[in-house]
Amino acid sequence: MNAAAISGSVPGSVPEPVTVVGIGADGWDGLPESSRRALRAAEVLIGGPRQLGLLPAADCPGARVPWPTPLLPAVPGLLDAHAGRRIAVLASGDPMFYGIGHTLARTLGPERLRVLPHPSSVSYACARLGWPLEATETVSLVARPLDTVVARLHDGRRLLLLGEGPESPGLVAALLRARGWGGTRIRVLEQLGSPREALLDGTAADWPHGAADPLHVIALDCVRDPDALRLGVTPGLPDEAYEHDGQLTKRYVRAATLAALAPAPGELLWDIGGGSGSIGVEWMRAHRDCRAVSVERSPERAARIARNAAALGVPGLRVVTAAAPDGLAGLPVPDAVFIGGGLTAPGLLDTCWDALPAGGRLVANTVTLESEAVLAARHRAHGGELVRLAVAAAVPVGGFTGWRQAMPVTQWSVTKG
Template sequence: MTPEHPLPPAVTVAGIGADGWTGLTDAARTALRDAQVLIGAGRQLGLLPPECAGERVPWPTPLRPAVPGLLAAHAGRRIAVLASGDPMFYGIGRALTEVLGADRLRVLPHPSSVSYACARLGWPLEDTEVVTLVGRPAARLAAALHDGRRLLVLSAGATTPAEVAALLRDRGFGPSRLHVLEQLGGEDEACAEGTADTWDRPPGDPLNVVAVECRAAPGTLRLGAVPGLPDEAYEHDGQLTKRHVRAVTLGVLAPAPGELLWDIGGGSGSIAVEWMRAHPSCRAVTVERDPVRAARIEANAARLGVPGLRVVTGRAPECLAGLPAPDAVFIGGGLTAPGLLDTCLDALPPGGRLVANTVTLESEAVLADRYRRHGGELVRLAVAHAAPVGGFTGWRQAMPVTQWSVRTPVTPGNAPVQPSGDDR
């Protein structure tokens, strides 16, 4: 039942841009004038005129863990929070919603820096990919690099443009054109342009967005948007799920946004890397007992744009205890380890997927037994490559791979919840 006199929102969130007070709507100005507590970054609070007489409270560092305590400390007072641009676009609005709930929040958005940047450049917003480097490593930009694409990079500060240029050069995208747009919407708005290859500008204004027109240099290895990257994309010592088998394996694993993969026996990390490249919100934990290979997995993940891949060095199943529950499991090694398959199957939710690959007779026997007991699908994957045979050409057969895949049962009472989230 709806209460006769519903409670007013506990917090008003007002987006503000580089144009400051003059760029706010009447509703936002009224909320800020009436607030007893004004919370925001020091730069944002400095944009308010004296008529906003509420107590000014700058956000502490780190910000997100402080949100519940700060709101509790000012409970019962009229609180207004300042946010950059649109509070619900990589802004504080998300954290406030998680703490308070949407019904206790009033959001008054301002045009985002992305909207301003697309307006200045004439880029259709719906065709422009956005990657944030605020609080995130620059390496994650690599996953978005495709020849001819347009990207907007949300900067962490004044040094971000140079970091972006360096990454582009390192990944073979030196000819890409950069536009660094500063103080968008404000009186001091400015734009600097150049290519990544020649970028040598000193740090400028920390309030900037980097626009990238992606151009690959001749000879740059092409990395597609679907599983099955070239084997040359990975550093490895031979422990690599090869390209064609990898593409089939990822197709059966079927990554979806927000899902978590356990990759057991990581090798070079190729399955986990391409799982995470499937969508910005996909997550993965790879388990590898060899420390040298574990370090190589981390390097491959950073190189291919998924530095968030978590690498656990240790033996499975012992090191699986305490890991977050997976949505899918891939086992590329260690199938004969006692208890491994049972531990992985028990960890999966209803509807979860398990895929196991092997090339040995001993492990194949394990998979055949599980197929007999649990069903699923048992297939043999064979790939042959054309190779010289004297002065002619013949087929050179790679070792066949036996693959077992299975889904955990779903009943009406245990249907899985669709994951959500995006961390571009």
């Protein structure tokens, strides 16, 4: 589908833009005159039933078309069906903030859009709470697992959550209690910007309220329970944060490994021989746009990886239960690869190397002499860095204290030229 087909224009003409109008809970009364003019002039008004219901029929005579379900696949066909007519699309609040504006920009191109934003629910919430918008993190729970919020919880942090439905505040409170954040203050701001604004207040430990209004924002003042494990933002979470059977890249080696992998927003990691999933988990915790696939041949361990990912706030980590290299077939192209086991498996290193694009990184760890020899040969062939990581912990020795040395880890890290 091209822009001319959508607009009904002839080649070389300037197609009519699709106007996207942000509207708040206060409806028509809260719209500026520029938005009202666009809606009055529209021949076709597209939006959710609730949004369309906010427009007075006398002022907005255009044909009203509710979005079908599911919405995203229907967008191109719906625009095609009304080609050549003046189209206005309604969006809640700011269309470019978790709204339909992004989808339309991808479909039509930004030059085909005229966006008239309205204050978002987050802007209203910060105004009511006295929170600086630029210092307040927002997490959307719409069509996302509830556990997504866990990675954003830090003592003293303020968060705004976009709930998915009336039950969201109660579900968030239960999650916070289960994860050791029962002292967190929860405020639910309903119908922001309308005459029916309301506030529900309480703590996660004793949340007293039932279902909320469907239009709400959840505000969290995060308070960690005294006995809850403290999890920072840098790689190297405490080993106790993970459920494991001994197959775990230990804390200090893990921190060094993530430093070598160097995650960046939007990048994809292959974590091969996932074990407990710690490398993939901490790669994804580095930034909310980081992605990871953990490949683990043991079904029991694969299930454990998924549990660890959910518990540590990155439920989007994809787990593939298969042996490498066969299990790598069909995976999306990685930006980085970590190999934590199986280095002597025939074809594994070659498959990973061939899958990496130019500039991609590969990091491999081993504790065995046989695998160390493999890494030494690859280092001679491809360069990079070959290092040995040794960690010792102080332990009681009778009435004294001495050092207990962990098995040294040989690490090869390289960037593909």
